[in-house]
Amino acid sequence: MGPIKAQASYKKEVPTETWLEWKKEKKARKAKKREKLLSELDKQKEAASEISTEIEPTSQEESKGRSWTLSIALPGNILDNAQTPELRSALAGQIARAAAIFNVDEIVVFNEHGSLDKDKDNNSGLDEDLPPSCLQLSRILQYLECPQYLRKYFFPIHQDLRHAGLLNPLDAPNHYRRDDKAKFREGYVTEKVKKSAHSMVDVGLQRPIPVDTQLTPGLRVTVEIEEHPSGDMKKLQGRVVPPSTPVKQEGTYWGYSVRCAPSLGAVFTQCPYDEGYDLLVGTSERGDPVPKCLPSFKHILVTFGGLRGLELGLESDESLKVDDPSMLFDFYLNTCPGQGSRTIRTEEALLVTLAALQPAINSANF
């Protein structure tokens, strides 16, 4: 596998039983939440009636500094539906682009044929036993997310990336060119300088710059660039910060992390955030209409099924002891009512759903 960004330090797995109990409690709290939701809706409406459609503030202004995260989960198996190797890569590229467009912080690639029960001793999240489709999707997603100047370090030639050169770039704000001036930059630790307690980091500038921490060479880090008091551009130095800092401080989208989950259940139980996901949304043609607003949250997870829906992932994972996928989520939504095609493909559902949810997501945290 390619590199996993520093923030993806997986928590110890939560047993499925505990998680299901926790879900039950959540269901009980749901009624309460819904009341809150309706009262929030009322407040919103009052506020909206004072603002004409002409003078609404743009969300660019609103989004400065963001304290919440957006995760999406989808089955990597969908790559097996592509007709040629080129189209298989293109499909992965579409998913990466959809995630970038909507500022997704984490993409979870799960195996819709996997079960947690079967893989109990083997759930590192980077399991080489995962089907090739899941591994390839993860690898292409990571490749596209990585700023171009760092790819040489992290992505040796690999069959999975054969057509990756054809894909549309993410054009993410953290993919800086050499001459771009930027407060934060992604970097690769090239050298540990023992005597001065520094490390040298390649952040895509003319030469590596020193940072204030001793780090193991080979790591990927986020660096806050500090200008030299003299203003000399050749004497830049840096400070290592968590990869979430650019998002939290400036609202600058800083790419996504990729996590592999051996089954649908593992999507929930191997959550990398200490607090867990606190708002779970499932998508299905059989779901409810999109609500006008959502309860406020810290970590939202939106889960998508493959050609056979989330039902397949649920059936396959024996550790999930519920009958209906809707039981797994706080909201189970049909984001495209009245669809003119009998099917919506996962890569299409990503764009449609995230666009349909965007107003509700934005209003939940403001």
Add this chain to the structure above:
Amino acid sequence: MGPIKAQASYKKEVPTETWLEWKKEKKARKAKKREKLLSELDKQKEAASEISTEIEPTSQEESKGRSWTLSIALPGNILDNAQTPELRSALAGQIARAAAIFNVDEIVVFNEHGSLDKDKDNNSGLDEDLPPSCLQLSRILQYLECPQYLRKYFFPIHQDLRHAGLLNPLDAPNHYRRDDKAKFREGYVTEKVKKSAHSMVDVGLQRPIPVDTQLTPGLRVTVEIEEHPSGDMKKLQGRVVPPSTPVKQEGTYWGYSVRCAPSLGAVFTQCPYDEGYDLLVGTSERGDPVPKCLPSFKHILVTFGGLRGLELGLESDESLKVDDPSMLFDFYLNTCPGQGSRTIRTEEALLVTLAALQPAINSANF
């Protein structure tokens, strides 16, 4: 070019000057409309407050019988950005799928480098002088829209369709299989039976069925299937109806028509509807936020730009004497505020925009 569906009988072209004058009047009426819009918004809000998010009716129910149309326009030149012939076809396929998902009735493929002034004598809408990208996009769109059993009549082997077999099918409701029971079916006139004033039409059943009108063989028609009083399935007969009937009567999505426009201006002036488009929406990163509802309309047109935005189409078409693309539209909208990628590609913008507009479009006509 492939076939054009019967409804696409183009009106005589409106001179650009007349159209621009009409636009001016529209702008004047805009303020009035906006007032109406706000009052509608208020009414909506009152209604919404009475309905909990739980019991909202699904739009499937709402959409039974539809009297309005949705058109989209986009530059065919975007095909030139694709890296390989296979990906070029895939891009066309993505556009067709997006249109089907959102029940689009008409796709206008325009040449963003063309000018109406230059092509004054040559604006049939099926101009063979159009760039190959526009022609190929139109052809693939038509191919995918055509029910499988009719393709042999309308689509001889053609270089443009070389990779069309790899594309995801539209899975539109009017793509019936041989055994499907359906009230309406698309058909191909195989024979004119002079003595009985009938025609024989292949509607994808075991054998062609008779219809009550004398038609020129080779036409594509929409047929309402009538069962024989005896119930004998071998004695089915049909009645030719306008292709809009299934949509108007039952709300069944009946595919899209495809129109080529030699320039951005021709998108508006060569409108196939007698009344013209009465709600024009343009999309741009520099647009306004999406309003909560739109004024009611008969024929909405949503126009998309290519990599260089609608600005390129406007600059190229000397007949459009305005400085800013926003002047061409009733609403000029940024449908993805706070985007995490510097660019949104046209094929992505289709899904994002139509998903973001869907609530406003649906509320406008109910």
